Amino acid sequence: MSLTKIEWTDRTWNPVTGCTKVSPGCANCYAQAMAHRLQAMGSPKYANGFRVTVHDGAVEEPLRWTRPSSIFICSMSDLFHEDVPFRFIDRVIGTVARTRLHRYQMLTKRPGRMLEYFAHGVLPGNVWLGVTVEDAAAKQRIDALRRLRPSVRYISCEPLLGDLGRLDLTGIDWIIVGGETGARARPMEPAWVASILRQAESHGAAVFFKQWGTWGPDGVRRNRKANGHAVDGRIIRTMPGPA
Numbered sequence: 001m002s003l004t005k006i007e008w009t010d011r012t013w014n015p016v017t018g019c020t021k022v023s024p025g026c027a028n029c030y031a032q033a034m035a036h037r038l039q040a041m042g043s044p045k046y047a048n049g050f051r052v053t054v055h056d057g058a059v060e061e062p063l064r065w066t067r068p069s070s071i072f073i074c075s076m077s078d079l080f081h082e083d084v085p086f087r088f089i090d091r092v093i094g095t096v097a098r099t100r101l102h103r104y105q106m107l108t109k110r111p112g113r114m115l116e117y118f119a120h121g122v123l124p125g126n127v128w129l130g131v132t133v134e135d136a137a138a139k140q141r142i143d144a145l146r147r148l149r150p151s152v153r154y155i156s157c158e159p160l161l162g163d164l165g166r167l168d169l170t171g172i173d174w175i176i177v178g179g180e181t182g183a184r185a186r187p188m189e190p191a192w193v194a195s196i197l198r199q200a201e202s203h204g205a206a207v208f209f210k211q212w213g214t215w216g217p218d219g220v221r222r223n224r225k226a227n228g229h230a231v232d233g234r235i236i237r238t239m240p241g242p243a
Helices: 030-040 086-098 111-118 136-146 190-203
Strands: 011-013 070-073 103-108 127-132 152-157 174-178 206-211
Touching: 103 111, 103 152, 111 136, 127 136, 127 174, 136 152, 174 190, 190 206
Parallel strands: 011 070, 070 103, 103 127, 127 152, 152 174, 174 206
Antiparallel strands: none
8 A cells, every 4th residue: 555544644654564552652552453454355465464564565665656756665664673684774775875865754653663774774865754743752762862963854653642742853854743543542631732833833844733533632532534634723834845
């Protein structure tokens, strides 16, 4: 699958599928549930379910995409998972470097391994790098991100599970914020969102507020579409400026 319903990107590209849980944001992983559904449907790519699997045949997929696009790498995995060999990541980055017409969005909960890789690997200029910051304990991932120099640095606060408190947004260009969805979704408080918005505005960072999720800003559980994606009546979906 390449086209996507993820609002802040155009396509997804999954040369790796499967993952393991590392922090509270992983508890109700949408990718895990989707992988098991696809496995039950007989999809060859998900024959291993959610076990980490590299896909040689998917490495050069973007070479066939001729329309300039934003491409989210590994929406169904984490490219920097410990079970993904650096030699395979080399091949993925090689495709990125060969397709400069696209911008690539990488997101990880494993910034240490990302740093280890890019200490020796090349970081192409058409890459946006991000880390997930779902609660205050995960803020240390931002410090690791700042040690690299992609065209755009971003943080994803999705699902946002708590008050992040003071954020050091030095060098951060973009913040994605979203509430959790699904039967076991945990609520997101409006005050947590407001704090991020105030700090982002102060630092000049763009913000993409994706959704409230299963729990509305009034604390009522509903269909996520009914809860919508407005904050105090405003749609906040800005993107970082051109690098």
